[in-house]
Amino acid sequence: QVQLVESGGGLVQPGGSLRLSCAASGFTFSRNAMNWYRQPPGKERELVASITSTGSSTNYADSVKGRFTISRDNFKNTVYLQMNSLQSVDTAVYYCNVHTLYIAYWGKGTLVTVSS
Numbered sequence: 001q002v003q004l005v006e007s008g009g010g011l012v013q014p015g016g017s018l019r020l021s022c023a024a025s026g027f028t029f030s031r032n033a034m035n036w037y038r039q040p041p042g043k044e045r046e047l048v049a050s051i052t053s054t055g056s057s058t059n060y061a062d063s064v065k066g067r068f069t070i071s072r073d074n075f076k077n078t079v080y081l082q083m084n085s086l087q088s089v090d091t092a093v094y095y096c097n098v099h100t101l102y103i104a105y106w107g108k109g110t111l112v113t114v115s116s
Contacts, residue, residue, distance in 0.1 A: 002026035002105045004096045009110030012086055016114070020081040022096030022107060030054075030074040032100065036081045038092035039109075045095070049081060063089075086114045 008020040020036070033052050039045040049070035050059045058070050069082040079096060093109040 002098070004098065004105055004107035006094065006096050006107045006110040009094060009112045011113045011115065013116055014087055014114055016086050017082070017084045018086065018112060020083065020094055020110060020112075022079045022081075024077045024079065024096070024098070027098070027100070027105075029077040032098050034070075034072060034079040035097040035099070036070060036079075037095045037097055038090075038112075039095070040089070040092040043092075048094070051079065083112070086112075088114050090114050 003025045005023045006020060008018060010018065012018050031053050033050060035050045036048045037045050038048050046061065048061050048064055049068055051070045051072055055072050060068060067083065067085045070079065072079045083090065091112060091114045093111050095109045096107040098105050
């Protein structure tokens with residue numbers, strides 16, 4: 001069965017950094033693009049970053065461009081999200097996601113709270 005398990009969330013001060021990890025299993029990780037989404041309190045879930053299967057190309061939401069970096073390790077079946085210069089607007093539950101042709105799989109999420 002497909003499993004996506006996020007980790008690395010927590011409380012961080014404004015201007016601080018966190019690195020999120022997503023451990024994947026149950027599918028051929030190296031053949032699929034991976035995504036990070038987030039859902040701030042009271043708001044819709046939004047796409048934050050995407051990375052191609054080989055890691056050759058990445059895309060970011062305008063709101064995080066220049067601050068966040070998505071990467072992957074296909075030997076460890078893990079995708080990462082490095083988050084720098086965090087601000088209160090980045091507070092959200094962050095979700096790891098993979099889209100197949102017909103099915104989208106989601107992790108349970110990890111909470112990132114940016115507060116002083």
